[in-house]
Amino acid sequence: xxxxxIENVFFSYDSEDEGQPVRNAVDGVTLSIEKGEFVTVIGHxxxxxxxxxxxxxxxxxxxxxxxxxxxxxxxxxxxxxxxREKVGLVLQNPDNQLVASIVEEDVAFGPENLGIxxxxxxxRVDKALKAVGMYEYRHHAPYKLSGGQKQRIAIAGILAIxxxxxxxxxxxxxxDPNGREEVMSTLLRLNREMGITVVLITHYMDEAxxxxxxxxxxxxxxxxxxxPEEVFSQVELLKKHRLDVPQAAELAFRLxxxxxxxxxxxxxxxECAKMLGEVLQ
Amino acid sequence: MSHILELxxxxxxxxxxxxxxKKAVDDVSLTIEKGEFIGIIGHxxxxxxxxxxxxxxxxTPSEGQVLLDGKDIWSEPKxxxxxxxxxxxxxQYPEYQLFEETVYKDIAFGPQNRGLTGDELxxxxxxxxxxxxxxxxxxxxxxxxxxxxxxxxxxxxxxxxMxxxxxxxxxxxxxxDPMGxxxxxxxxxxxxxxxGNTVLLVSHSMEDIARVADRILVMNHSHxxxxxxxxxxxxxxxxxxxxxxxxxxxxxxxxxxxxxxVDVPDGILTVDExxxxxxxxxxxxxxxx
Amino acid sequence: xxxxxxxxxxxxxxxxxxxxxxxxxxxxFVAFIVVIFFTFNYASLGVVAAxxxxxxxxxxISPKFYFKSLKVILFVVIITSLLNLFYGSGEPIWEWWxxxxxxxxxxxxxxxxxxxxxxxxxxxxxxxxxSPTELTDAIxxxxxxxxxxxxxxxxxxxxxxxxxxxxxxxxxxxxxxxxAQRARGADMDSGNFIKRAKALVPILIPLFVSAFRRxxxxxxxxxxxxYRGGTGRTRMKTLHMGARDIVSFVVTAMIIGGVIxxxxxxxxxx
Numbered sequence: 001x002x003x004x005x006i007e008n009v010f011f012s013y014d015s016e017d018e019g020q021p022v023r024n025a026v027d028g029v030t031l032s033i034e035k036g037e038f039v040t041v042i043g044h045x046x047x048x049x050x051x052x053x054x055x056x057x058x059x060x061x062x063x064x065x066x067x068x069x070x071x072x073x074x075x076x077x078x079x080x081x082x083x084r085e086k087v088g089l090v091l092q093n094p095d096n097q098l099v100a101s102i103v104e105e106d107v108a109f110g111p112e113n114l115g116i117x118x119x120x121x122x123x124r125v126d127k128a129l130k131a132v133g134m135y136e137y138r139h140h141a142p143y144k145l146s147g148g149q150k151q152r153i154a155i156a157g158i159l160a161i162x163x164x165x166x167x168x169x170x171x172x173x174x175x176d177p178n179g180r181e182e183v184m185s186t187l188l189r190l191n192r193e194m195g196i197t198v199v200l201i202t203h204y205m206d207e208a209x210x211x212x213x214x215x216x217x218x219x220x221x222x223x224x225x226x227x228p229e230e231v232f233s234q235v236e237l238l239k240k241h242r243l244d245v246p247q248a249a250e251l252a253f254r255l256x257x258x259x260x261x262x263x264x265x266x267x268x269x270x271e272c273a274k275m276l277g278e279v280l281q
Numbered sequence: 282m283s284h285i286l287e288l289x290x291x292x293x294x295x296x297x298x299x300x301x302x303k304k305a306v307d308d309v310s311l312t313i314e315k316g317e318f319i320g321i322i323g324h325x326x327x328x329x330x331x332x333x334x335x336x337x338x339x340x341t342p343s344e345g346q347v348l349l350d351g352k353d354i355w356s357e358p359k360x361x362x363x364x365x366x367x368x369x370x371x372x373q374y375p376e377y378q379l380f381e382e383t384v385y386k387d388i389a390f391g392p393q394n395r396g397l398t399g400d401e402l403x404x405x406x407x408x409x410x411x412x413x414x415x416x417x418x419x420x421x422x423x424x425x426x427x428x429x430x431x432x433x434x435x436x437x438x439x440x441x442x443m444x445x446x447x448x449x450x451x452x453x454x455x456x457x458d459p460m461g462x463x464x465x466x467x468x469x470x471x472x473x474x475x476x477g478n479t480v481l482l483v484s485h486s487m488e489d490i491a492r493v494a495d496r497i498l499v500m501n502h503s504h505x506x507x508x509x510x511x512x513x514x515x516x517x518x519x520x521x522x523x524x525x526x527x528x529x530x531x532x533x534x535x536x537x538x539x540x541x542x543v544d545v546p547d548g549i550l551t552v553d554e555x556x557x558x559x560x561x562x563x564x565x566x567x568x569x570x
Numbered sequence: 571x572x573x574x575x576x577x578x579x580x581x582x583x584x585x586x587x588x589x590x591x592x593x594x595x596x597x598x599f600v601a602f603i604v605v606i607f608f609t610f611n612y613a614s615l616g617v618v619a620a621x622x623x624x625x626x627x628x629x630x631i632s633p634k635f636y637f638k639s640l641k642v643i644l645f646v647v648i649i650t651s652l653l654n655l656f657y658g659s660g661e662p663i664w665e666w667w668x669x670x671x672x673x674x675x676x677x678x679x680x681x682x683x684x685x686x687x688x689x690x691x692x693x694x695x696x697x698x699x700x701s702p703t704e705l706t707d708a709i710x711x712x713x714x715x716x717x718x719x720x721x722x723x724x725x726x727x728x729x730x731x732x733x734x735x736x737x738x739x740x741x742x743x744x745x746x747x748x749x750a751q752r753a754r755g756a757d758m759d760s761g762n763f764i765k766r767a768k769a770l771v772p773i774l775i776p777l778f779v780s781a782f783r784r785x786x787x788x789x790x791x792x793x794x795x796x797y798r799g800g801t802g803r804t805r806m807k808t809l810h811m812g813a814r815d816i817v818s819f820v821v822t823a824m825i826i827g828g829v830i831x832x833x834x835x836x837x838x839x840x
Binding site for chain 2: 044045046146173174176177178179203205242243244246247248250251254255258259260261269270272273276277279280281
Binding site for chain 3: 117
């Protein structure tokens, strides 16, 4: 069994008695996430990706279908808190998830809820803050920090619970380019160096490029999934659903369409320039 | 051509006379022509937000002048409210300012403050709703029942309805998904084309700026670092990078190619342009027919 | 701008004041505030003022922050002392129009201004050296006995700390909304009282909407971080009463005693 297993999940916010047709926010999704993977889920607002995210730590329960986390059924109420310890969820607005007025006290909030001994909380807090590169800011007030810094504090707050998996629901949507880069490089480091499973939900296509796997969602369903190379080479499908494609991939794809022989679709500036350089020299 | 906006040695100092004094805008002079589409870029804290808030008198300059149509906007401080109707300002996440019972009433708030009534008001509201792609049936809804993208457009309509001569948009697409970004963007471009008004767009997305701006204004550490045509600005990619700014990905690809010795021009801004340049090169080499 | 207000801020540090147990600090503070209003002669006022200065010094925080707090209430101090100055009882020493200066008035003005200034300085000192979490922790512990009568001690403390956390955020938001409505021609600076009250609607409604949205988000975030009420919760920073806290109680008791003695031995000047 995979670490997270989503089996034919349906979920709707509407209630049936209102006489209107029920629209499923999640409409029959089957998906599995392995330990140590970096998975990016992309899609438009309202495609069901955020709703799906809340299913991964039992914040929402499926109307039908099952979600298993490390073998535990999320609808089993006795397991709710075990599941939230294993799968942490980071939300979009960093301001609204910091609960304490001092950085280190905020990061301590999670472990405090778990009833851990004070000395160990201190240890976890320091470790989590170092992991996101915010240790020097431990005595600061969160509201004075930049968006990227706040979001890293929010990630540290989840890390201190020591989950095996972090799910992030559009963590970069409200950040400037620098903040986005800070958060992305932090996530990559956590995944590569600490082996934490990362599920990143976003609508920025470039954040899907470094992932192990990309899942594209549309109207509550999984449209396509695969490695970034596999997904972004389907330029036409993505464009049809009005999703962005990195300009590097688009250029290569259109050159290919004009008859240029290209072995693989490049995703980054470097890959694209290298490929074109080789063709042109 | 006539200058619609002229800034003369404009400066703003936060907390003047206290130990926390900080210069947010430092000696900026420039002119903007009627009908131009100007992109404004700069990293967070570079002073661009303070700069644009001085253009409609929301912030009073510490030194220097802002001239609208040749007249200092602070020449009659009591009439500064009139300036705000002439220079419309859409803030970041403008949907947070919605407050009326219906979308219609909310859009009408600005033009009503300007003194419009009756048919004139109705026309202004409906025209603004049309520009932002809000269907007529949405006007009777509560603004809080709209989707995120629709709320954003309703809020922008509220500023457009004041019929400003200059429209300033501070990151209008922040937080929207690719489709929402695309739709809003084409609406802004249409508005500019149809109205012929001056538009100032603050954005972090270089790809978006590259597509629409005639000229780009670059702010760096409270100073005006550059002001030039879009092509010329993005041809200076190395300098932009030292300011923590990037060029569009496609521009960067072409720059790296050029550095590798491939003969491509500077300042390629869109995939279409790059495609044409590369196609003709490849044809010359016999790799494309 | 509203954000620049120093009052209510916390400055991390290692001074004597920082190291005191927040419960001890809070109790002494409350006792002291009461004492301030029981000073009726210059000797006791002097004792109170001297202790205030001592407290500030032992906090090791730059005086400029205290000046910032004082600046905010300077207006209140001036108005109240002026009122007291000219409305004292007894023989007038100087009279002009409706204004009447008496010795009693002068004393009153001095006492009122010194008391307010001491009050503000001490509360600033308390918040400067105690983080909001410590403060609400202290309140939670001190109110623990109330649990017997089913008073939701933990919940109240949690609400207080969340409220303190979101004060700066909401102030900033108010600022932004005001600017946005001004940009739409909202006129908030002129007109009579009713007109001004009406002008608040476009600010208050978005502010409430946003506060509700935030509250919903915070609740979700707290649940995601395994929050399930006060039971079984531990704290990273545990509270310990130590020798220095005992000393602080003794000092406070001595000051209270001193003020009482002064009040008995010397006559009131008010």
